[in-house]
Amino acid sequence: xxxxxxxxxxTALRDKLFIGLFIAMFIVFGLSVFLGSTALxxxxxxxxxxxxxxxxxxLAIGLIVFVCFHVxxxxxxxxxxxxxxxxxxxxxFVFSYWMxxxxxxxxxxxxxxxxxxxxxxxxxxxxxxxSAGLLMESYLFIxxxxxASLILRSAVSSVxxxxxxxxxxxxxxxxxxxxxxxxxxxxxxxDIIEKLLIFVSAILPRLDLYADSKWLIYNxxxxxxxxxxxxxxxIYVPFLLVMAVIDFKRxxx
Amino acid sequence: MKKVIKFFLSGYLLxxxxxxxxxFFWNGIKIGEGEDVxxxxxxxxxxKPDLSIVPKAPTVFAVKALTFGDDQFYFRxxxxxxxxxxxxxxxxxxxxxxxxxxxxxxxxILDGLDPVSNFVPPLVSYYFGSSQKPERDLPYVIxxxxxxxxxxxxxxxxxxxxxxxxxxxxxxxxDRSLLLAxxxxxxxxxxxxxxxxxxxxAFILEARGDLNEACEIIxxxxxxxxxxKPGEMNFMMYFIxxxxxxxxxxxxxxxxxxxxxxxxxxIEADKKAKAEQEAAEKGNVxxxxxxxxxxxxxxxxxxx
Numbered sequence: 001x002x003x004x005x006x007x008x009x010x011t012a013l014r015d016k017l018f019i020g021l022f023i024a025m026f027i028v029f030g031l032s033v034f035l036g037s038t039a040l041x042x043x044x045x046x047x048x049x050x051x052x053x054x055x056x057x058x059l060a061i062g063l064i065v066f067v068c069f070h071v072x073x074x075x076x077x078x079x080x081x082x083x084x085x086x087x088x089x090x091x092x093f094v095f096s097y098w099m100x101x102x103x104x105x106x107x108x109x110x111x112x113x114x115x116x117x118x119x120x121x122x123x124x125x126x127x128x129x130x131s132a133g134l135l136m137e138s139y140l141f142i143x144x145x146x147x148a149s150l151i152l153r154s155a156v157s158s159v160x161x162x163x164x165x166x167x168x169x170x171x172x173x174x175x176x177x178x179x180x181x182x183x184x185x186x187x188x189x190x191d192i193i194e195k196l197l198i199f200v201s202a203i204l205p206r207l208d209l210y211a212d213s214k215w216l217i218y219n220x221x222x223x224x225x226x227x228x229x230x231x232x233x234x235i236y237v238p239f240l241l242v243m244a245v246i247d248f249k250r251x252x253x
Numbered sequence: 254m255k256k257v258i259k260f261f262l263s264g265y266l267l268x269x270x271x272x273x274x275x276x277f278f279w280n281g282i283k284i285g286e287g288e289d290v291x292x293x294x295x296x297x298x299x300x301k302p303d304l305s306i307v308p309k310a311p312t313v314f315a316v317k318a319l320t321f322g323d324d325q326f327y328f329r330x331x332x333x334x335x336x337x338x339x340x341x342x343x344x345x346x347x348x349x350x351x352x353x354x355x356x357x358x359x360x361x362i363l364d365g366l367d368p369v370s371n372f373v374p375p376l377v378s379y380y381f382g383s384s385q386k387p388e389r390d391l392p393y394v395i396x397x398x399x400x401x402x403x404x405x406x407x408x409x410x411x412x413x414x415x416x417x418x419x420x421x422x423x424x425x426x427x428d429r430s431l432l433l434a435x436x437x438x439x440x441x442x443x444x445x446x447x448x449x450x451x452x453x454x455a456f457i458l459e460a461r462g463d464l465n466e467a468c469e470i471i472x473x474x475x476x477x478x479x480x481x482k483p484g485e486m487n488f489m490m491y492f493i494x495x496x497x498x499x500x501x502x503x504x505x506x507x508x509x510x511x512x513x514x515x516x517x518x519x520i521e522a523d524k525k526a527k528a529e530q531e532a533a534e535k536g537n538v539x540x541x542x543x544x545x546x547x548x549x550x551x552x553x554x555x556x557x
Contacts, residue, residue, distance in 0.1 A: 039329075040336055040380070042372045046329045053326030170322035177317050208322025217325065218369060 001096040004083065008100025011070060021062045021108060028054045029115065044121040045217045051120070052213035055112055056134060059105070060141055064162045067101055067145035072155035094245045098146055098237075105138035116216075126219040133211035136233040140205060141166055143240040151247050168200070169207035176201050205236045306339035306346050310358035313365075320366070328366040335359050336376055349385040356381065357393040361400070368404045378415040387423045395420050399433060406436065407444040413437040417453065421460070431457045438470075448474070448485050452492075459496060464504070468497050468516035494523040 012018060029051060036047030074080045084093060113131040116122055144165055149158040168175075178184060179197050210229045260266065281296025311319065320327040335356070339346030363373050377397055384390035398416035402409040413433055421430040434453040440446055451474050458467035471489050475481065481489075497512075498520045504510040512520075 035333065036329075039333060039372065041375050042370060045370065045372070046333065049325045049329040053323050053330075056323070167321075171318065173322055174317045174320075178314075213323050213325035213329075214367070 001092060001099065004088075004093070004096035005100040005103055007083075008070075008097065009103065012066065012104050015066065015070070017062070017066050017104070018107075021059070022111075024058050024062065025055055025108070025112060028058055029119075048116075048120060048122050048216040049213045051116065052130060052211065052216050056137070056211055059108055059112075059134070059138060060166055061163075063101070063105055063108075063138060063142055064145045064166070065159055066104075067142055068149045068158035068162060069155045071097075071146065071149035072153075072158065090248050091245045094146070094150070094241060094248055098143055098241055101142045101146065102139050105142055106135060109135045109138060122216050123219050126215040126217070130211050130213075130215045133215070133229045136229045137207060137210040139237055140207070140233055140240075143237045143244075147240045147244040147247075150244050150251075165204070166207065169204050171208070172201055172204055172206045173208040205232050304342060304344070306350060307352045307355045307359070308334075308338070310355055310362060313362075316362055316366070324366045328363060328370070329372075331359070331366075332363055332370075332372050332376070335363070335373075336380075347385065348381065348383060348390070351381070351384070351390075353381070353384070353390040353393040357397055360397045364397075364401055364404070368401075374398060374401050374409075374412045374415070378412065378419070382415075382419055382423075387419075391419050391424050395424070395429065395433075399436070402436075406440045410437055410440045410444055410446050410450060413440075414450070414453070417457075421457065427457060427461050431461070448478070448481070451478075452489070455492070459492075459500070462500070462504075464497050464500050464510075465512050465516075468493055469513045472513060472515045472519075490519070493519050498523070 032050035032054060033047050036045075036050050037043050039046040074083075084090070088096075109131055112134075113127060117124065117127055141162065145158065145162045148161045148165075149155065152158045152161065175197050179194060179201065184190070206228070209232070277294070277296075279296055279298050281298065282293040284291045284293060316327075338356075339351060360373055360377055374397075377394055382391065382394045384394075395416045398412045398419075402412040402416070406413070413436055417430050417433045417437065420426045420433060431454060434457045438451050438454050440450065452471065455467040455470040458464075458470070471492055475486070475489060493516055497516060501510070501512055501520065
């Protein structure tokens with residue numbers, strides 16, 4: 001497992017993921033500080049919210065693209081077959097691959113959190129919970145990206161699927177809000193759509209409860225939802241990895 | 254014929270033709286000049302983005318969707334847009350040109366996203382409250398400030414006072430000011446607000462000419478509050494003895510006019526004290542004059 005994790009880190013270095021994402025984070029940091037400082041009042045709150053919201057998106061896009069293209073390239077270059085030729089089970093392979101990507105995500109989140117703690121006026125308690133939420137979110141969409149890239153033949157399709165999944169999960173609160181508006185679902189098709197929305201909200205995770213920017217400004221002390229992301233991740237990541245393992249075991253090389 | 258088509262499709266002519274078409278697509282096609290000009294194609298050159306001053310406020314549904322699961326980020330971004338609305342791309346727009354009814358919708362949307370933040374109320378009170386057409390625009394400002402403070406009067410009482418300022422001094426609407434002042438005075442005692450917050454209804458009532466009620470409020474404050482600072486006490490005594498008293502003097506011939514007996518007692522006691530002081534001062538002056546005369550007489554006797 002350690003070998004696979006090292007291999008993932010080396011490929012990330014080879015693909016210049018660290019340089020690319022760190023530069024992107026730096027640009028986001030600078031832009032957020034610039035824009036936030038022009039606010040009439042509460043400059044610190046504006047800076048914190050801009051950094052929180054935009055760095056979350058940059059990290060998601062960067063890691064999803066990296067995971068999907070890395071796995072697909074590994075299949076195309078037969079690297080997967082080379083790795084499987086070692087005495088490693090397919091289950092262990094999938095989990096170690098996920099661990100490797102998770103280590104990369106942890107490096108980014110920790111560096112970002114340290115930078116925010118040192119250079120921004122942000123409460124430690126709120127930053128801790130926000131960082132934990134971002135980390136859990138990263139683990140979740142990495143697991144989905146791994147799952148998508150293992151089941152689909154095209155890297156682009158995997159990336160599109162992951163983006164769609166990410167958008168749906170971030171907007172899950174909105175869909176649940178719609179379900180609570182009975183006047184919107186009239187007639188036969190309205191019933192179908194309502195049931196479809198309820199079904200979708202039951203099976204997809206609530207990413208809108210992860211890494212809320214208001215925790216950076218107002219602390220997470222009075223917000224009860226900041227515990228949910230932990231349990232959601234503990235349920236959903238193994239769920240995705242098990243599905244990936246089931247599909248991977250059926251693959252013929 | 255084939256050679257002609259081949260030459261045409263060889264590339265260079267095709268590029269020239271398409272380039273010309275692009276130029277006309279951009280610039281437009283017009284025939285004639287002056288008043289007789291006939292426009293065949295307007296061209297995309299004249300198509301510019303609509304830089305409206307205040308964009309149309311979205312519905313609640315749209316806001317829920319646009320937040321993308323992060324209300325705070327959308328709040329800060331939208332509040333920033335409202336702060337700079339009308340002043341982007343090198344423009345400077347006079348506040349009287351803003352649509353305050355649309356602005357009011359944006360303020361309420363932002364409050365729904367983050368009712369705790371103090372980003373929007375200062376923007377509304379100190380910036381948008383300076384409209385050159387207060388009669389048309391300030392009602393929206395006052396309505397928003399009142400509704401914002403209503404969410405948490407203990408923490409947001411300052412915006413009641415801002416609403417009172419706009420209502421009393423700019424709109425001259427004393428009835429509305431009094432309603433707001435009563436809300437301000439009703440905030441919890443542990444809100445940490447200064448004493449003038451409790452006194453505000455008295456100032457509005459004084460402006461309306463309701464001296465009895467104004468004085469009653471001040472007297473009740475003195476009765477109900479312990480540990481009043483000397484400066485505050487001096488001000489309240491000054492309010493009763495000077496301001497209330499002066500207005501009461503003007504109305505004393507009105508048979509319907511009455512004043513709180515406690516206030517009346519303070520005013521009468523003050524008048525008596527002033528009269529005694531005046532008498533004492535006159536007595537001192539008379540004694541001094543008599544003393545001077547005696548001194549003058551004694552000096553004359555000595556000379557002689």
